Amino acid sequence: MTVAEPPSAGCAPAAAAELAGPPKATPPKAKDDPTRHKVVFVLGGPGSGKGTQSARLVEEFGVAHLSAGDLLRAHMKSGSPEGQMVADMIKNGQIVPSHVTISLLQRAMDESGKHKFLIDGFPRNEENRASFEKQTGISPEFVLFFDCPEEVMERRLLGRNEGRTDDNIETIRKRFHVFIDSSMPVIQYYDALGKVARINADRPAEEVYTEVRRLFMEF
Ligand SMILES: Nc1ncnc2c1ncn2[C@@H]1O[C@H](COP(=O)(O)OP(=O)(O)OP(=O)(O)O)[C@@H](O)[C@H]1O
Ligand SMILES: Nc1ccn([C@@H]2O[C@H](COP(=O)(O)O)[C@@H](O)[C@H]2O)c(=O)n1
């Protein structure tokens, strides 16, 4: 890896910023530092119930819930060219470049004033995972993985009725492919570190939550 040289004295600020290169990595905080951000990643296929279960955890434990998809959907309404790119990518079931999603997540974390976060639907691929860990210095305490058969998720998504541009059969099939090809390797990565709690999500939401809250009490 090459590290950008520091700008020389007398450089104009804009040029200096350009020379400084990409954002610097944040060193991890000590385990017992009370300001250390603690994160649980909430992962699983589209429609597996990440948002539903996260909402229950927010209600019971007051933890901050950041849905990467919700942040991107809000961003796409900004009217900016980047917002339009995000809208197009969501409609096609594609994963948005990490720098966009991570800056939205970082801003939401900073503005929340909280230290414990449920991050839902992120990281979605290896680029998301590695960039987030490098830029924030945060690795998750653990990962909640909602495991659910595709036919069940498909039925749920087609019945969701929230007006999402990606809840149609064509995009749903693309999202399933992206989940298997790009997101499952991230779950496998954390599983190899012993950080994944797998939950059978093909059960009534109440039953799923009984298990989720038990796992979460240890957070
Ligand atoms: N255990 C469950 N049983 C039946 N329906 C469920 C269950 N959990 C969630 N649902 C319903 O399935 C739909 C998808 O749930 P949810 O939005 O929580 O999924 P998600 O994992 O966040 O999906 P996405 O990745 O698309 O955001 C919603 O309509 C929700 O009410
Ligand atoms: N890390 C992420 C998360 C989401 N996206 C895009 O948003 C879509 C919807 O996400 P949900 O979690 O709400 O299902 C997803 O299909 C991606 O297009 C992303 O790019 N990166």
Ligand SMILES: [Mg+2]
């Ligand atoms: Mg969701």
